[in-house]
Amino acid sequence: KAGVTQTPRYLIKTRGQQVTLSCSPISGHRSVSWYQQTPGQGLQFLFEYFSETQRNKGNFPGRFSGRQFSNSRSEMNVSTLELGDSALYLCASRGGGLAIYNEQFFGPGTRLTVL
Amino acid sequence: EDQVTQSPEALRLQEGESSSLNCSYTVSGLRGLFWYRQDPGKGPEFLFTLYSAGEEKEKERLKATLTKKESFLHITAPKPEDSATYLCAVPPPGDKIIFGKGTRLHILP
Numbered sequence: 001k002a003g004v005t006q007t008p009r010y011l012i013k014t015r016g017q018q019v020t021l022s023c024s025p026i027s028g029h030r031s032v033s034w035y036q037q038t039p040g041q042g043l044q045f046l047f048e049y050f051s052e053t054q055r056n057k058g059n060f061p062g063r064f065s066g067r068q069f070s071n072s073r074s075e076m077n078v079s080t081l082e083l084g085d086s087a088l089y090l091c092a093s094r095g096g097g098l099a100i101y102n103e104q105f106f107g108p109g110t111r112l113t114v115l
Numbered sequence: 116e117d118q119v120t121q122s123p124e125a126l127r128l129q130e131g132e133s134s135s136l137n138c139s140y141t142v143s144g145l146r147g148l149f150w151y152r153q154d155p156g157k158g159p160e161f162l163f164t165l166y167s168a169g170e171e172k173e174k175e176r177l178k179a180t181l182t183k184k185e186s187f188l189h190i191t192a193p194k195p196e197d198s199a200t201y202l203c204a205v206p207p208p209g210d211k212i213i214f215g216k217g218t219r220l221h222i223l224p
Binding site: 004033035042043044045048056058092103105107108109 | 204215
């Protein structure tokens with residue numbers, strides 16, 4: 001079974017630009033979550049989508065948004081990039097419905113650098 | 116406020132030297148605690164889910180235990196390939212999973 005895939009793996013942008021990251025979950029998984037990982041703050045929850053609906057959102061500004069398509073693929077968008085948005089963005093998928101205690105499978109991440 | 120704290124931040128051990136990593140949490144209505152392993156440049160890899168105090172789970176040289184306020188990840192006779200960052204995470208009410216900042220483990224040959 002193929003794992004979670006994320007594209008692109010690396011991205012360099014400048015301040016003020018916007019960026020879109022893509023995530024393909026494991027086949028059959030309908031839950032997709034996004035996380036931001038930085039050395040100082042660790043892994044922080046951005047949002048979760050289930051069957052094209054956002055279920056939860058973390059404490060991030062409105063510049064961070066996402067969506068999920070009918071095939072469960074998800075995209076995350078960051079507008080008006082700031083230097084502090086430089087981070088590893090991780091996507092995770094989960095099977096078994098909405099149960100929060102089901103294990104999550106993470107993708108390799110997208111390394112975003114904002115100059 | 117819901118919090119997950121891991122200690123130590125970093126740990127260096129000689130090959131074969133057993134030790135424990137700690138994850139303490141302040142979350143009401145615990146519904147589970149997760150342990151993950153993360154290698155540099157990769158996404159976290161799931162290790163264990165513990166559901167209730169007293170529960171224990173094992174995988175090769177790793178053993179995870181859970182009490183009402185903390186979890187331990189015991190590493191027995193570690194090998195260099197066990198070097199990684201170990202993360203714990205808790206889902207408080209509201210379904211927003213909170214991760215600790217991790218323990219960077221380095222096993223010297």
